[in-house]
Amino acid sequence: MTATLETFSKELEAVTTTAALRELRSKYTGKKGILTEQLKKLPALAPHERAAFGKQINDDKVYIEERLKEYEKQLISKEIKAKLSSAPLDITLPGCYKKPGGRHPVTIVLAEITDIFVSMGFTIEEGPEVESDYYNFEALNIPRNHPARDMQDTFYIETTDDGQSGDNSFVLRTHTSPVQIRVMQDRRPPLRFIAPGKVYRCDSDISHSPMFHQVEGLVVDRNISFSNLKGLLEGFLKKVFGPEVPVRLRPSFFPFTEPSAEVDMGCYFCKGSGCRVCKGTGWIEIMGAGMVDPRVFRNVGYDTDTYSGFAFGMGIERIASLKYGIDDIRLYYEGDLRFLRQF
Amino acid sequence: MLISYNWLKEYIDFNSSPEDVADLLTMSGLEVESYKKQEDGDVILELNITPNRADCLSVTGVARDVSAVLKKRLILPEIKDFYNTVGANRFKVEILDTNLCHRYCGIVIHGVKTALAPEWMAQRLQASGIRPINNIVDITNYVLMEYGQPLHAFDLSKLKGDRIIVRRAERPELITTLDAVQRTVPAGTLLICDAEGPVALAGVMGGEGTAVTAATTDILLESAWFDPASIRITSKQTALRSESSFRFERQTDINGVKNAALRAASLILAHCGGRVSEVVDNYPTPYSAPQIPLSHKRVQSFLGVQIAEDEIDGILSRLEFKVERQDGNDIVSPPSFRSDIELEADLIEEIARIYGYNNIPSVMPEVSLAINNVSDKHSKLSELRQALRYAGFTETINYSFTTKEDFALLDITAGDERRNSVTVKNPLQKDYNILRTSLLPSLLKNMKYNISFGAKEVSIYEISTVFFDTGKGFPQESLKLAVLSYSSGEKKLYTEPAAHFYRIKGLLEPILSSLRCVNYELRQSNEGFLENGQSAVLLIGGDSAGFLGLLSSETVARLDIKAGRPEIGLIEIYLDRIITPQKVSLGYKPFLKYPSIERDLAIVVNETCQSCDIVNLIKNELSDPEHLIESVEIFDHYKGKNIPEGKKSIAYHIVYRSATQTLLESEIDTLHAEIVNHIITKTGGSLRA
C-alpha cells in the first residue's frame, strides 16, 4: 500500500458525516486534490518510470473512489436512521385512507341471488316500474272485478288522457311478474331468466313497506314439471340459507300459476321448535311459485302442448331480514348510516 | 276466516287432534295462520282462504276438504223440504235481470217470535267473529257460516205488494241500508225491490225499512245467486263489505241456494216457532257443469311423479268431481261449488294438493342450453357500486314517492323537465303523491337524518329509477345515479388533498372512464341550486347528462344545518345515457422506442383563464405540426404570495418524443420556445420568474 493510501485510510476512519466525506473526496480526487497534484509530477520523470508511476496513481484513485462510495452508502443510511429515530411516529394513529362505505343489504342479497341463477344459465331481464293494467294484471290472468285483485293493494297513476281509463290505466307494478309477459311476447322458448326490481304495494307497517324489491323467475322449456320446480327452489334455498335448511311446498293460489305453491323453509331462528318469528309454526314463508297457468301461455301465444314452465317470486327485504336479523322493514329506506355501515 | 274445531268435527267422522287438523289443512291449501285454545276446550283455527276457494268459506266446505284428504266420511245435516206444508203460491219472485241473478229462492214463514238465539249458536257465531243479534238474524248467519250461502231475512209485513223484484237500478236510486245510512247507488246496481222500490242492495246489505225487529212475526227468507263481478262493483262503490258480499263476489254454490234456505227455515221453526207458508224457487239460469278432459299421462308428466290412475280418479271422486273414463282418459265434471275449476291444469292442481306436494320428488330441470344476449349493464352497475364504496360512499335506497316541496327546495322552476312528475292517485300520505324526477332531495333528507344523529360527514349515493310524465301512455323511466358528500367543516386528523369540488370531480371522472364513457365535456353549470363557479354540467355528445358541484350557500342555509362551515358536494347523472350497449374495442399500441425530451413551463395568467384552454393551446396543431408532444401534465396551480392580485400561476410538464428518430435538444428548444410564445400571445400572460 502506498503512503497516500495509508493516510487516506486513516483519514477516512475519522469521517462521521457525509459533509466530511465530501471534503475528503475533494481533498484526494478533486481538481486540486492530492492525486491530481501527484499526476503533475509525471512529466518530470524519466520516460521508463512514467508508466509505472501513472499506473500507481490510477490504481490509488480507483481504490479511493471505491472506498468512498462504499463508506458514503453506510453514512447515508446511518444518517437517515438517526433522523428517523430522533422523531419516531405514533404508529397507533390511524392509516390515511377512505373508509369504504356500506353496501345496502338489499343490494348484497340481490347480488347473491343473481349470482346463483346466472351460474345456472339464467339471464337478467327488466321491465318498467309503472306498468299498464294489462301487463300487471290482465295478461297474468287477474281480471278486472276479480277478488284476486285484493291480494295486492295497488297504487294507481293519474293519467292526463283520462276519460278512456279501461286498458289505458297505469299502476305502480305490484310485482315483477309483468316482466314474464314482456319477455314471452318478445321471445320463444326455451327461456330461463330472473327479473329483479322494485315493486309497490299500498300498505305500510313494521313488516310491510309501500316499496320493496322482488326477484321473479321463469323457466319455460319442453318437459318442465312441478317436481323440477321443487328441485330448483330447494337447491336455491339451500344455497342461500345453508344445506341443512328444510324446505316444503304447500298448495296456494296465484292467478298466473296452476298448480301454485307457497314455499316455506324451516325457521331460521328456532330451528323448527316454534318462536315469535314463525308464529310458532316452525316454518317461514319465503317464496311463491307454481307452474305457469295455461291461460298465461295462451295470452302470449305459447303452445301449451309443447311447452310447460314454472315461475317463482320472492321478496328481497324478507330474505335479507331473515339472513341479518333485521326486524323493522323501514330501516331499509331511512338511509341511516348507523344501519347501512354495518354491511 | 275463523272456524271452531268442535264445530268442524261435527261433520267428519275422525279423531285427529286440532294440531294435526291445522297441519293437514295448511298442507292441502287451506293455510292455518293461527290457532287459539278456548276456555271450553275448543280450538279456534284462523284460516287464510285464497280467493279461488269460495267453497271453503264455510264449516261444511272445510270439512269436505278434510274428509277428502283423510278419506273419512262427511256427515252433513239432514235437509228437510217443505213441499207438503206449503200453501197457495201467493208470494211472487220476479227476476228481471237473469244475467246478474241466476236463482232466487224465498221462503215465507209466519208466526215467528224474535228472541235471543240459543246459547250454543251464539257461542259458535262469536267464535266465528260474528256478533249475535236476535234468533232470526243469527240463524241466517249460522247457516252462512255452515254452508257459505248468504241469507237475508225481511220483515214480511214491511214488504209491499207480496212480491220481490230483482232488477238493476235504471237511474241513480236511493236506499237506506241497515247501517242507517241513506245511499244513492248508480244506475246498473243490482237491487232487491218490493212493489214500491228497493229493499236491499243485492248481495251486499239489506234495507233499514224492511229489517227484522223485535216486533217481527212474519218473515221472508232470501237465498239467491248473484253475479260475482256485479256484487264486487257494488261493494266497492258503496265501500260496504259484508260476510255476504265477500262470499258472493267469490261465487257461491248455485245448487246450494235452496238447501241453505231450507236448513235455515228448519232452524227457525225449531228455535223461533212459526210455520212455513210458501217456498218459491225461481231458477231461470240452470247450472251446467263443464266437461274437462284429463289425460293421466299429462298428470304424471306435468307433476313429475307416477300417480296411479285409480289414485287420480279416487282423489277427484272424493272431492265430489264426476269422473268418466273415455279411451283411457277421463272426462271430469266439477261440482257446482267448484267454479274455480275450468281447465286440465286446475284438475292437476287438485290432484297434486290432495296427493300431497310433499310426496312429489324434487328433481333439477333438464333444459336446453342457449347462447344468450346478455347485457353488461348489471356488471357495470356492480363495478360502479364497488368504486363508490371504496371511495367511502354508502348506498341508500329511498322511496320513489315524494312531494312537490322538492321543487321549491331546489328552486326548480316551471318549464324545467324535472317538473313533469308522475302523480299517484292514491298515495299513502296525501302530500307524497308524485314520483321522483331527481334523487337529490332524498339524499338531502338522508343527510339531515344522519346529521340529527351527530354525523359530521355523510357520503352517500343512490342508483334508482326516476319518472317523467310524457303526457300520454307510459311515463318515461330513467336510471339515475346521485351522490352526496357532506362535511361539517370541522378539523380532521389528516388534511383533504383537494378542494371539495375537485374531490367530487375526482369521483366522477374514474366512474365515467370505468363505464367507458370518454367523449364527455364539463362546462360551467347554471343550475340554480348549485354554487356558481363551483359546479359543472356534464355534456355527452353536446347533450346534458347530469351535473356536479357544490350546493349553493343559499340552499345550504335553507337546510338549516347546525354546523360551522357545512359543505355539500353533489353529483346527479343519467346512467342510461352513459351506460350504452356499444362495444369498446380494446387494442395494443407498441411504445415508441426513441428517447423523450422533457420541458417544464410555468406561466402567470389571469385568474379567469381556464387550465384546459392552455392545454389546448399547447397541443395546438399549428405549434406542433409533427405531433412531437407526447403528453402535457399540470403539476402546479397557485394563487397568492409572489403572484399579482387577480392572477394565477399554472405549471405544465411537457414530454416531447418522436416516433421516427432521436430528437435533438436544440430542435426541442426551438419548438418549446414557439409554444411558449404562442401561449403568451393568446393569454396575455407571462412566464413565471
Ligand SMILES: [Zn+2]
Ligand atoms: Zn321460529
